[in-house]
Amino acid sequence: MKYLYYPGCSLRSTGRAYDESLLAVSKKLEIQLEEINDWNCCGATSYVSIDEIDAFSLAARNLALAELQSSDEEVNLIAPCSACYLALLKTERFLEEVPDVSAKINSSLYKAGLHYNGRVNVRHPIDVLVNDYGLENISKRIETPLKGLKIACYYGCQSLRPYATFDDQYHPMTMEKIVEAIGAEPIDWSLKTRCCGGSLTGTIQEAGLRLNRFLLKEAQKSGAEIIITCCPLCQHNLECYQERISRFYDEEINIPVLYFTQLMGIALGLSEKEVSMHRLFKKPSLKRFSQKGAAAHAW
Amino acid sequence: MQLPIPTNVHSDESHKVEDIKKVVRRIKFESELDHNFGEHIAEKAYGQKLLGCIQCGTCSATCPLSHYMDYTPRKVIAMTREGFKEEVLNSLTIWLCASCYSCTVECPRQIHITEIMYALKREAIQHGYYPKRLTIPVLAREFYKRVLKDGRNTESWVLVSLYLHTNPFAMIKEAILGIKLFLRGRLTIGKERIKRRDQLHAILGNTKGGSQI
Numbered sequence: 001m002k003y004l005y006y007p008g009c010s011l012r013s014t015g016r017a018y019d020e021s022l023l024a025v026s027k028k029l030e031i032q033l034e035e036i037n038d039w040n041c042c043g044a045t046s047y048v049s050i051d052e053i054d055a056f057s058l059a060a061r062n063l064a065l066a067e068l069q070s071s072d073e074e075v076n077l078i079a080p081c082s083a084c085y086l087a088l089l090k091t092e093r094f095l096e097e098v099p100d101v102s103a104k105i106n107s108s109l110y111k112a113g114l115h116y117n118g119r120v121n122v123r124h125p126i127d128v129l130v131n132d133y134g135l136e137n138i139s140k141r142i143e144t145p146l147k148g149l150k151i152a153c154y155y156g157c158q159s160l161r162p163y164a165t166f167d168d169q170y171h172p173m174t175m176e177k178i179v180e181a182i183g184a185e186p187i188d189w190s191l192k193t194r195c196c197g198g199s200l201t202g203t204i205q206e207a208g209l210r211l212n213r214f215l216l217k218e219a220q221k222s223g224a225e226i227i228i229t230c231c232p233l234c235q236h237n238l239e240c241y242q243e244r245i246s247r248f249y250d251e252e253i254n255i256p257v258l259y260f261t262q263l264m265g266i267a268l269g270l271s272e273k274e275v276s277m278h279r280l281f282k283k284p285s286l287k288r289f290s291q292k293g294a295a296a297h298a299w
Numbered sequence: 300m301q302l303p304i305p306t307n308v309h310s311d312e313s314h315k316v317e318d319i320k321k322v323v324r325r326i327k328f329e330s331e332l333d334h335n336f337g338e339h340i341a342e343k344a345y346g347q348k349l350l351g352c353i354q355c356g357t358c359s360a361t362c363p364l365s366h367y368m369d370y371t372p373r374k375v376i377a378m379t380r381e382g383f384k385e386e387v388l389n390s391l392t393i394w395l396c397a398s399c400y401s402c403t404v405e406c407p408r409q410i411h412i413t414e415i416m417y418a419l420k421r422e423a424i425q426h427g428y429y430p431k432r433l434t435i436p437v438l439a440r441e442f443y444k445r446v447l448k449d450g451r452n453t454e455s456w457v458l459v460s461l462y463l464h465t466n467p468f469a470m471i472k473e474a475i476l477g478i479k480l481f482l483r484g485r486l487t488i489g490k491e492r493i494k495r496r497d498q499l500h501a502i503l504g505n506t507k508g509g510s511q512i
């Protein structure tokens with residue numbers, strides 16, 4: 001299986017553990033990911049707040065580059081970050097649905113010597129793992145089943161809203177199915193698609209912290225030992241502001257927040273180093289599962 | 300750190316005893332509204348259904364940030380439709396919107412509320428309405444400029460210029476978090492750049508939005 005890969009800016013900085021663990025898991029499962037040459041920022045939510053044509057043109061350059069790099073009739077492009085995923089997917093749809101604006105975007109691309117034909121299919125890694133690779137095949141590859149480990153799956157906003165391409169947007173279950181496939185136990189909780197506030201933790205902090213507090217407390221209350229997520233901004237918010245939230249609200253909040261790919265990697269027999277556990281603020285204690293992980297690293 | 304409860308945004312304030320003496324008009328007369336504003340926004344991409352809002356309030360109820368907003372999403376939709384252009388473009392609401400799309404997927408009239416919020420943000424920037432030191436639009440602006448130059452967003456640099464432009468003191472508090480991230484290899488200090496910046500410059504800045512910031 002071969003896919004094009006768009007890491008995005010976050011996966012090369014705060015979200016490096018996502019990039020590294022996704023690549024490690026893909027390699028282990030023999031899914032080939034080929035990075036788009038010279039990709040640029042997707043524009044996230046900032047560009048579209050300032051200029052629509054710029055925002056879509058920026059994202060469209062990546063789609064045009066993806067087409068250049070693949071001769072497949074349908075180019076499958078994996079974008080793991082929720083903001084990138086939505087920005088690219090929205091551009092893909094927008095170019096089909098809003099003809100007068102897409103003419104302007106195409107003329108912007110043309111100025112740069114580029115062209116987009118509409119062959120790209122933007123995909124989320126969860127979608128690819130569950131629907132292309134298959135849960136059964138994942139199960140077959142499990143070396144260290146994470147038996148009894150209670151996991152809260154957190155999807156955040158933009159992976160399923162407004163477009164629910166690979167799961168139900170109100171009650172998604174795909175990440176839970178992955179958790180089951182690796183032998184762990186998904187907990188049932190009600191806030192898995194509730195907003196983490198995005199960049200509000202950096203701008204209007206009180207509002208941002210409050211949203212994250214609800215998520216963390218609810219996950220803890222529901223019995224989760226670990227939260228897993230599929231978005232670098234969600235992970236950053238939920239993990240890096242925990243201490244501050246604890247202090248601010250004077251409450252005990254203490255729960256590791258991992259990328260779902262990190263947890264998968266451990267179950268697939270990769271070491272903690274290979275799935276970049278060392279980049280986390282709070283490491284989960286998985287020693288009871290993995291001999292390899294326990295021995296290899298003195299944290 | 301706790302944000303103060305605002306004292307002047309709610310019309311309920313007028314019930315205060317001392318206020319009753321001086322009666323001030325709180326709402327514009329119809330003749331003072333910009334009657335084209337609603338249609339203007341409805342013409343934007345995905346804005347078409349705006350005019351069909353039934354004012355049910357589902358959007359406000361589902362919005363995780365509505366209790367920080369000066370006008371709830373429902374009100375923004377109503378005011379946009381009726382032509383309260385200045386109020387809407389001056390509101391904090393449009394900047395507090397975190398683009399979570401909760402309202403959009405819940406709206407019984409399938410109104411793309413999030414896209415309308417984006418359209419209002421752009422409109423506010425183009426007409427010079429946005430609050431110059433409010434952190435949220437400044438973040439968007441610094442992000443925009445960084446990507447315009449390098450093609451990629453180096454988060455550390457965007458954040459540094461955000462705090463320099465808004466609250467330099469906040470940077471000291473954030474520095475500890477920055478160091479923790481740095482020690483874990485999660486903060487890039489060198490600027491990320493793409494090779495074909497010429498393509499980028501050809502693609503971007505062909506329309507008016509960017510030139511306003």
Ligand code: SF4
Pocket residue numbers: 351352353354355356357358359372373376405406407408409410412
């Ligand atoms: S949910 Fe939709 S119809 Fe209801 S008030 Fe909001 S925008 Fe109007």
Ligand code: SF4
Pocket residue numbers: 358361362363364365372395396397398399400401402403412413416
């Ligand atoms: S998209 Fe914006 S307005 Fe809508 S619910 Fe989310 S934060 Fe509120």
